[in-house]
Amino acid sequence: MAKTIYIVVPCYDEEEMLPISAPQLLDKLMSLIHSSQITDQSRIMFVNDGSGDQTWSLIQQLHSQDSHYSGVNLSRNRGHQNALLAGLMTAAEYCDAAISIDADLQDDINAIDDMVTKFNDGYDIVYGVRSDRTSDTFFKRFTAQSFYRVMNMLGAKTIFNHADFRLMSRRVLAGLAEFPEVNLFLRGIIPMIGFKSTTTEYARKERIAGESKYPLRKMIGFALEGITSLSTVPLRLITYLGGFIFSISVVFAIYTLVQHALNHTISGWSSLMISLWAIGGLVMFSLGVVGEYIGKIYLETKKRPRYLIESVLNDTEQKKL
Ligand code: UDP
Ligand code: MG
Numbered sequence: 001m002a003k004t005i006y007i008v009v010p011c012y013d014e015e016e017m018l019p020i021s022a023p024q025l026l027d028k029l030m031s032l033i034h035s036s037q038i039t040d041q042s043r044i045m046f047v048n049d050g051s052g053d054q055t056w057s058l059i060q061q062l063h064s065q066d067s068h069y070s071g072v073n074l075s076r077n078r079g080h081q082n083a084l085l086a087g088l089m090t091a092a093e094y095c096d097a098a099i100s101i102d103a104d105l106q107d108d109i110n111a112i113d114d115m116v117t118k119f120n121d122g123y124d125i126v127y128g129v130r131s132d133r134t135s136d137t138f139f140k141r142f143t144a145q146s147f148y149r150v151m152n153m154l155g156a157k158t159i160f161n162h163a164d165f166r167l168m169s170r171r172v173l174a175g176l177a178e179f180p181e182v183n184l185f186l187r188g189i190i191p192m193i194g195f196k197s198t199t200t201e202y203a204r205k206e207r208i209a210g211e212s213k214y215p216l217r218k219m220i221g222f223a224l225e226g227i228t229s230l231s232t233v234p235l236r237l238i239t240y241l242g243g244f245i246f247s248i249s250v251v252f253a254i255y256t257l258v259q260h261a262l263n264h265t266i267s268g269w270s271s272l273m274i275s276l277w278a279i280g281g282l283v284m285f286s287l288g289v290v291g292e293y294i295g296k297i298y299l300e301t302k303k304r305p306r307y308l309i310e311s312v313l314n315d316t317e318q319k320k321l
Contacts, residue, residue, distance in 0.1 A: 005032070005042045005116060005167075006091035006098045010083035011059070012049040014103040016210040018058045021105045022046075022069065028109050029068055037116050043070045043094070046103075047087035050077030080213070081184040084164060085176075092173035099167045104210065107165035108202035115167040115200055124172050124195035128165035132203040143216075147223045151188070156230035158187050159199065171195065178305040183229040192304075232295030239288025246281030249274065 007025055011018065025044045032038045048056040048071065059071040072090050074083060084100055091098040097119050101107055107128055115126040136144070151158050164186060168176070175193040176186075191197075214222070227234070253274045260270040 002036055002039045003096035003119070004094065005029075005038045005119075006095040007042075007044045007112070008047065008084065008087035008091050008098050008100045009044065009103050010047045010049055010080055010087060010100075011051065011055050011103045012077060012080070012083070012213055013051045013053050013055060014210060015051070015054040015058060017103050017105075017208070018046075018055060018062075020209055021103055022058075022062050024105060024109060025101075026066065026068060028112055032113070032116060037113075037120070041094070043068055043091075045070045045072060045087055045091050047072045047083045047090075048074060049079070049083035050074050080164075081186055084186060085184060088168070088173055089177060092170060092177070095170065097167055097169045098173060099165075101165050102163075104207040106205050106207055107163070108205065111165070111200050111202040112167075118198055118200065119167055119169065122196065123167075123198045124169040125190060125193075125197035126167040127159045127162045127197065127199045129159065129199045129201050130161045130163070130204045131201040136204065143219060147226075150223075151226060151230070154227055154231040154233040156188050156227065157191050158226075159191060162187065162199070166190065169195070175305070179302075181229065181302045181304065183225060185226045185229045188226060188230040232291075232298060235288065235291035235295045237288075238284060238291050242281055242283070242285030242288050244281075246278065246285060249277030249281050252277050 007029065009021075009025070014021075022044070029038075029042055029044055033040050033042060046059045046062070046069070048059055056071070056073055059069070059073075062069040063071055072087055074086055078086070088098050088100065097116075099112060099115060101109065101112075107130075111128050115128070118126045145161070148158060148160050152160075168190070172190070172193055172195055175195070176189065179189050179192075181189075256265070256270040256273050259265050
């Protein structure tokens with residue numbers, strides 16, 4: 001049986017891009033509807049993230065032209081991740097699966113066919129993965145890829161070269177709703193949800209109209225957000241660094257004492273040097289230990305679900321409570 005798919009598109013100041021991307025998205029949706037792969041109740045859902053331009057009135061116009069376009073209007077600008085979440089949670093009330101994609105269509109909409117096929121084959125998450133980033137500037141490519149590497153090194157498992165272009169089934173969306181954290185980094189949370197997942201590859205294109213809403217300043221902020229909201233490894237690094245400096249101080253102490261014994265030093269130097277390193281190392285080590293506890297508190301305050309059940313095998317009837 002065909003499923004209802006929602007394509008969720010966060011939009012911030014996209015008045016230049018919308019008139020180009022909306023018809024392309026509709027064509028894609030209609031072709032999937034006509035080939036009976038998805039139902040006619042499927043929609044393209046634009047989320048207006050407090051745009052300062054004509055974005056919302058464009059969305060309203062689109063909706064009045066064709067009911068396959070729908071819209072969500074946020075009260076103010078809340079940023080890409082929050083806008084996306086708002087759209088996904090709204091879509092979850094109507095759909096069997098939602099696909100998120102940026103308004104600039106840098107991600108190839110033709111990958112949607114493959115996502116829908118894989119969803120029909122029983123996958124719950126289909127990650128869009130960029131096989132080719134040649135359209136990105138060297139700088140963007142370099143910064144983005146170093147970011148994925150650092151994230152993985154710090155223990156936050158993200159899918160390499162995957163941004164926010166993915167299909168998620170209804171139960172994945174329900175799982176996502178169980179993550180009440182405020183510092184949202186969807187790329188890190190979705191893999192934590194689990195369920196059967198796969199990827200589909202595509203070549204990333206250039207933005208054809210409007211400007212990137214992610215200048216370097218925002219990109220760095222986003223990277224820091226990702227690292228600090230998924231990993232407490234930086235806190236542990238302080239502990240290691242403290243231990244390291246303290247062990248240097250031990251070596252240094254021996255060296256200083258030898259110099260002292262050989263009378264190569266002026267008075268006061270030895271004691272100063274030893275205490276400087278030893279105390280520095282100890283202070284940093286203690287900070288790290290305190291940090292370890294803060295890290296635990298931090299993770300607890302996120303109130304993440306401890307598990308999500310995929311299926312239960314049991315033949316006996318459930319007792320009504
Ligand atoms: N976006 C948003 N709110 C913001 C910033 C961006 O909803 O505060 C949307 C934007 O309209 C686009 C998507 O997030 O659909 C990704 O932004 P962009 O394409 O500018 O980022 P880049 O591809 O350069 O990383
Ligand atoms: Mg873009």
